[in-house]
Amino acid sequence: MTESLQPIEPQTLYSLSQICWTASNWKSALDEIVTKIRPFFIFDNIAVYLSDKSESNLEVSYAKATGRGKSKEADVAWGESISLEAIRQSKTILQIPEDSEIERFNRPFLLGIPLQSRNSKFGVVVFIRFGSPEFSQEQINFAEFMVHQISSMILRQEHEKMIEKLEDHIKTLQIQEDFISTLSHELKNPIGFIKGYTTTLLRKDTSWDRETQFEFLNIIDQETDRLKDLIDNLLDSSKLQSGKANLNFQVLRLDALLNDVISHSRMVHPDLEIYLDIRQELPNLQGDPRRLKQVFDNLISNSYKYAPGTVIKIRVYKEQSGISIDFRDFGPGIPTAELEKVFDRFYRIEKSVSEIHGSGLGLFICKKIIEAHQGQISATSILGKGTTIHIFLPIT
Known part of the structure; x- marks a missing residue:
């Protein structure tokens, strides 16, 4: 018995x-490929087995039934033995059923590549085909060509994922390195002041008047x-990052909370010019x-520090489903390229790194607290x- 199949044109290949x-997801691409190749290459099921992390076993990563009454779940088992044999021998394996009298759905032709x-x-x-005819050499050659293309597609996407992870890792290492440098500087300054002024006060060769001591x-x-x-x-950012920060939710009035924050800010910064519009x-x-006050305090402090x-x-x-709050200053502003990064952990605006003290944690903490409030x-x-x-x- 022979098959009447369309010839494969170069344009199709x-x-x-x-x-x-061009595919970004090899499984979705394989769905499209299966549909396109069936006029040239008939099969009832296809299954893709990939090596697990130990590389000692094969696991089903993709399976699709293309017709003739069988389901992909039931037919995956047909391919297990031939897949192991194909990987063991490192070559294409063709299995032909011995008994031609067995009912068609129980005698599959198997092609493992x-x-x-x-x-x-x-x-x-x-590739699994139930019933005759068997796979011809021309069809096997075509299947090997397609599997080579599929191999390249899967490997390319895996490499892209690895590169993306590596870039993320490098970025994380750079951020951590910058943070350690910033943290060392931020710790060194107050410790230096504390040590210096304490040592000065303890000197026995001089005396200080009360005003100087104060x-x-x-x-x-x-x-x-x-x-x-x-x-x-540092502790807050670590807890919020890991989701271990405990929040004490209760009914509150936002206007009262903001008024308290503003009153405190004016006490700390007597020259602060701040207006609340409700x-x-x-x-x-x-x-x-407490946590919302922490956010508002931080935003006011940032404006005071970066837009003096x-x-x-x-x-x-008020909006339909919640309350919006806008904190606006009239300072130098932030470059567009850095806007999305200002809420990242340890990130500091480039221009401010050498000019203004900071750890790059404040806005990250604000973001995590607000997200914890949905x-x-x-x-x-x-x-x-x-x-x-x-x-x-949101109003819940």
């Missing part, structure tokens, strides 16, 4: 190769607070007041005109 080389890289075999593609002790106190804040930020009654929401002498405007307004936080900025931090908190 080119089209199949293009699918393999290894998937291979330059130096090794990493899997097998098995000035020195005040500097030591401020630097100790700065050191404590840095350590607290033009409508706000509903209560569920939140952790400018007005800070806080606008709060909210969103983002930034917009215009160079020379200022920055706005947008927060949305």
Whole structure:
């Protein structure tokens, strides 16, 4: 018995190769390939077996039934033995049923073709055909060509994933290296001040009047607070990153919380010019007041630090499903290329690294706290005109 199949045109081969080389997901691409090759190469099932991490076993990574009454789940078992044989012998294996009298669906013709890289075999593609005719040499050649294309496609995508992971790893290492450098600098400064002024006060060869002593002790106190804040930020960022931070949710009034934060900020920074704009009654929401206060304190502190002498405007307004809060300053702004990075852990705006003290943890902590409230936080900025931090908190 012979098959009446369409001849394979060069344009078809080119089209199949293009699918393999442009696909971003090899399994989706294989679905398309199977549909395209059936007019030239009849099979009822196809299964792809890939080596596991130990490279001692083959696992089914893809299976598809293409017709004639069989399901892919039931037929995967047909390909297990031939896949092992094909990978063991490192060559194409063709299995032909011995008894032609057996019912067609119980006597499959099996074609196993290894998937291979330059130096090794990493899997097998098995084509299953129930009933005659057997696979012809021309069809086997075509199947080997297609498996070669599939091999290249899978390897390319695996390499792309490896490169992406490597780039992410390099980026993480660079961020960590920058953080260690920043942290060393940030720790060195307050420790240096504390050590220097303490040593000065303890000198026995001179005496200091009470006003000078108070000035020195005040500097030591401020630097100790700065050191404590840095350590607290490190601990907070670690807990929030791992999801281990405990939040105490309760019903709260956002307007009252913001007024408290602003009052405290004015006490800490007497020259701070800050305005709160709430033009409508706000509903209560569920939140952790201590953590939200931490966010608002940090945003005001950032504006005061990075946009000194400018007005800070806080606008709060109700939306259909929550409350929006905009923190706006009129400072130098943030370059567009850096806007998406400002919430990354350890990230600091390039221009500020050498000019302003900071660990690159503040906005990361803000983001994690807002996300823990099922909210969103983002930034917009215009160079020379200022920055706005947008927060949305849902009403639950």
